[in-house]
Amino acid sequence: MDGNYGNNGNFGTGNSNIPNNQNGQGELTGSQGSPNYQNGQDTNAQFGSTQYNTAQYNNAQYSNAQNNNAQYNNSQSGSYQGYTANSQYNNYQDYTTGGPYGQYQTPINNGGYQTSPSGVQIASLVCGILSICFCCCYGVPSIILGIAGLVCGIVGNKQGRTNVGTAGLICAIVGLLLGIASTAFYGVTIWEMVIEALENGYYY
Amino acid sequence: MDEKKERETELFYIGLIFLAAGSVLWGVYDIALSRFMPDIPCFFLSALNMYCPGCGGTRALRALLQGNFILSIWYHPLILYTAVVGGGFMVTQGLHRIGLKGIVGWKFHNWYLYGALLVVAGNFILKNVLRLIWGITM
Numbered sequence: 001m002d003g004n005y006g007n008n009g010n011f012g013t014g015n016s017n018i019p020n021n022q023n024g025q026g027e028l029t030g031s032q033g034s035p036n037y038q039n040g041q042d043t044n045a046q047f048g049s050t051q052y053n054t055a056q057y058n059n060a061q062y063s064n065a066q067n068n069n070a071q072y073n074n075s076q077s078g079s080y081q082g083y084t085a086n087s088q089y090n091n092y093q094d095y096t097t098g099g100p101y102g103q104y105q106t107p108i109n110n111g112g113y114q115t116s117p118s119g120v121q122i123a124s125l126v127c128g129i130l131s132i133c134f135c136c137c138y139g140v141p142s143i144i145l146g147i148a149g150l151v152c153g154i155v156g157n158k159q160g161r162t163n164v165g166t167a168g169l170i171c172a173i174v175g176l177l178l179g180i181a182s183t184a185f186y187g188v189t190i191w192e193m194v195i196e197a198l199e200n201g202y203y204y
Numbered sequence: 205m206d207e208k209k210e211r212e213t214e215l216f217y218i219g220l221i222f223l224a225a226g227s228v229l230w231g232v233y234d235i236a237l238s239r240f241m242p243d244i245p246c247f248f249l250s251a252l253n254m255y256c257p258g259c260g261g262t263r264a265l266r267a268l269l270q271g272n273f274i275l276s277i278w279y280h281p282l283i284l285y286t287a288v289v290g291g292g293f294m295v296t297q298g299l300h301r302i303g304l305k306g307i308v309g310w311k312f313h314n315w316y317l318y319g320a321l322l323v324v325a326g327n328f329i330l331k332n333v334l335r336l337i338w339g340i341t342m
Contacts, residue, residue, distance in 0.1 A: 119214035125317045133258030136246045182247040
């Protein structure tokens with residue numbers, strides 16, 4: 001449909017999204033009042049040239065009003081092939097008003113990690129640090145704190161992962177392993193002491 | 205902001221529980237257990253010939269309770285760090301909750317915990333370097 005460009009300045013016709021550009025002046029090229037666009041008539045040979053009258057521009061894709069509406073003027077499509085200012089802005093508006101870019105919210109999950117830890121995750125890291133520090137206190141406090149830290153870490157990380165929660169989990173696991181090793185060591189040592197005491201008759 | 209206040213309330217009550225449990229355990233250990241516990245060498249020292257990450261903690265706490273801050277830092281800096289940071293948080297939060305005017309409870313920051321990890325790791329490395337290379341023991 002030749003003259004789409006020239007007749008009303010719009011590629012899509014009859015679309016309510018596009019302001020009724022009766023004159024087709026200047027919206028596309030900013031040359032309102034330009035002799036090229038007087039009365040919607042494109043007097044510029046360039047625009048009346050074969051280049052723009054080819055099938056590329058006259059085929060159903062470009063000439064069919066319905067397709068124009070859908071493709072160029074439908075703000076839902078997100079297409080900005082339509083070269084009318086309004087469709088451009090319609091499409092642009094989609095990105096600024098309704099879509100994920102329009103309503104920008106501070107992401108809670110930044111690559112899967114939250115920004116602030118919960119109380120349980122903090123407790124997990126505290127238990128993990130204490131578990132590591134208490135590994136030489138006969139091992140048992142370390143095991144208890146390690147298990148507490150592990151449970152808190154697992155529960156806390158289910159709510160949302162944070163660096164503190166992850167660190168708490170790691171510290172709790174390290175503390176638990178040290179606690180188990182320490183308990184085993186002390187258990188064996190105490191057992192040997194008991195055996196020695198029994199052999200030497202140090203019993204009552 | 206409400207979420208952070210809730211979290212600080214949670215931490216305050218968890219801190220109270222830790223404080224109470226720790227006080228009871230310390231009392232039981234210092235008064236009763238330490239006299240009767242067998243003299244077993246430290247697991248880390250026996251197995252790896254190294255100080256463990258918590259080595260010197262009880263001595264540090266005892267020194268701190270006696271008012272000897274320098275000795276407490278030497279034995280284990282985590283004890284004084286916890287007293288300053290954790291104690292400051294608990295005291296200011298407690299006073300704020302009581303309603304004392306002009307007192308604003310310290311806010312929780314992640315670096316409290318990262319700092320504690322750093323102190324433990326740094327103390328562990330430094331003590332063992334001093335012991336293994338220069339023979340300086342606690």
